Structure formats: C-alpha cells, structure tokens
Amino acid sequence: MATVLVTGGAGFVGSHVIPGLKRRGHRVVVFDNLQRGHRSTVDQLDVEFVQGDLTNSEELQRLFVGTHFDAILHFAALAYVGESMLNPDVYYRVNTAGTLNLLQQSLSATEGQPPPVVFSSSCAVFGIPKQLPLDERSPKSPISPYGRSKLVAEWLLEDFGRAYGLRSVVLRYFNAAGADLAHGLGEIHQPETHLIPLAISAGRGDAPLHLFGTDFDTPDGSAIRDFIHVCDLAEAHLLALDHLLAGGDSDDFNLGSGSGISVWELVHAVEAELQSPVPVHQAPSRPGDPPALVSDSRKAAVVLGWQPHYSSLKRIVSDAAAWDQRQRLYISHELSHVTT
Secondary structure: OOEEEEEOOOOHHHHHHHHHHHHOOOEEEEEEOOOOOOHHHHHHHOOEEEEOOOOOHHHHHHHHHHOOOOEEEEOOOOOOHHHHHHOHHHHHHHHHHHHHHHHHHHHHHOOOOOOOEEEEEEHHHHEOOOOOOEOOOOOOEOOOHHHHHHHHHHHHHHHHHHHHOOOEEEEEEOEEEOOEHHHOEOOOOOOOOOHHHHHHHHHOOOOOEEEEOOOOOOOOOOOEEOEEEHHHHHHHHHHHHHHHHOOOOOEEEEEOOOOOEEHHHHHHHHHHHHOOOOOEEEEOOOOOOOOEOOEOOHHHHHHHOOOOOOOOHHHHHHHHHHHHHHHHHHHHHHHHHHHO
16 A cells, blocks of 8 residues: 555546545545645545645645655646736646746655656647657647646656656646546646637537637638547556556656547537537637647556546536536535525
8 A cells, every 4th residue: 555645636637546546545635725626535545734825935845744655646737728828827826836846845755766756747738749749759849838837747756867866757648528427536736728618518508619710721710639538547646656666667658539629519429418409608718728639648558558538528418417417406506504
C-alpha cells in the first residue's frame, strides 16, 4: 500500500481517480483549496482531506512535514483558456509557480529523494497543430497562457528529474468529459464552461449553447475536438502510478480517443440523446482556440497498456446526460425542502 497525495482531488478529473486508488489499497490524502473543487465530493469518497493552496509554501510545508508520500498525483490547476487570456498572471502563479512550490516542498521534505509525480497536463501545450493527429513528438507551441503555464510545468518536471532524480509521468489530456455514475461523480463547475454539459443544459431548456467559431477550416466550420471519457483518463493515471511505483522511468503520454468530433456533431449527438433540440447562438471564435485537436495515443497503449473503453461519443454524452439529470433531481429535492 502506498500513501498517495492527490492535489486538486476535489475537482473533476482528480476525484474520478480516487475510487481506483482505493481499490488498489492505497492511502489517499487530498490537498485542495476548494476554490473550484467541492468538499462534498471528497467527503463522499471517504478519504483524508487537507485544505490548502499550492501557492502557500507554509501550508505545503505543514502537509509534507506531517506525512511521508510515496507518490503524488498533481491535478491542482486552473484550466480555462479564455480566462487565462484575460488573467495570465493568475495562471502562471497557480499552474507554474504552484507546481514549483509543490516540487520544492516535496524535495525538501524527503531530503533529496522526491516522490514520483503523475502530472495532469493538457493538449493546449501544442497550440495550433501543423498536422494531426498529435503524438508526443509533435511541436509544442502553446498560444494561450493556460497552455504555456502547463508547458513550463512540464519543463520543471524535466529539470527536477535531471538535477534531483525526480521521476514523473506527464499525461496530456484532450477534452475530458462524461461521468462515473457508479461512484456518483461528474462535472460540477461554477460557472460551467465545458461544451458537453452546456449543450445538455441548453437542450433541457436553459440558456442557448454559445457555439464559438463557425468559420474554422474544418468540414462543417466548427472546431474539432477529441473527447475522452473521464473514466478512461482515471485508468491512465492509475497505470502511470503503477509504472512509477514499480520503478519505471519518466515519460509522457497523450490521452485521447483518437477521433475528431466537430462541435456541430456533438450538438447533434446531444439532441439525439435528449430527443430534444439544442438551441445554439453562433458566436465568433475565441482567442487561443485551435481549429482542430486530435490525439495519437498509441504510445500510452504500448508502454502503459492503456486503452479507452468508454470514449465513444454516444457513451460520453449518455453518461453526461444521466449525470445532469441526477444533479437536477438533487437540486429540485433540496429546493423542495427549503420551500417546505
């Protein structure tokens, strides 16, 4: 049994990895500032929780002084491209400086023998690709502060590896989506910015979906993305952790389904699932949005033995819609108690 630190474990992807960690018998400690994560999520998963911020060195120091960690799963970050264009300083402070703080404290607390790290990175490090699909050797030229903040964090891991022997696995997600209905986990963002939950919300009578960009150089004019089910992402993290705990070398992997889905195709899939139209408001493309991103994940299959099992568009949309319905029923139930 390993003791595993999960930074950002109250958030979307981080929380989905925790059931698998517990199945493997690991002790899990979640460290989260709860600015975008949810304490209720951690409570229902029944793991240890420490509230704190990566940018606060004293809080990190107390965390490491009290516990020896065998490995770190580092999810804690800000992850909105548009927001990063408006507030780049915040993204570099949290995503880059926060990662540096984490690595420094782990190094200091272990007297030069830092625990291995599985790092949550992003396809945003690639920027506008010159060719698709994107593999690990594709040029990394991020066009948003979010993507740059993640790429610099990757460089930190590389440099700490060369200088201090830190072993790490970098996992670059494409578009995480879906839900783990068996464990009561799904997307809870406030405000919600992810495409699939917004499309489902629009199809159920809420605000129309803002479709950003209809004149991309793609077959139907809308952006093309590679959607990966969050349960498949969770499994990749567990395999990466197994790799490191077994003494494996540092490595990096792209994680996607390998299928490009346009925003219009996604809208039609949601309409088919809900049996209801999705009202759309067409808007200009946003700064920092590439026209197409599709992953080549063959390396993860070869090295880690990872295969996506839940990442068909139909399964992703079905799980996301079921999660949305569950959340609506819960909110309705809570409101009925308040009004009575």
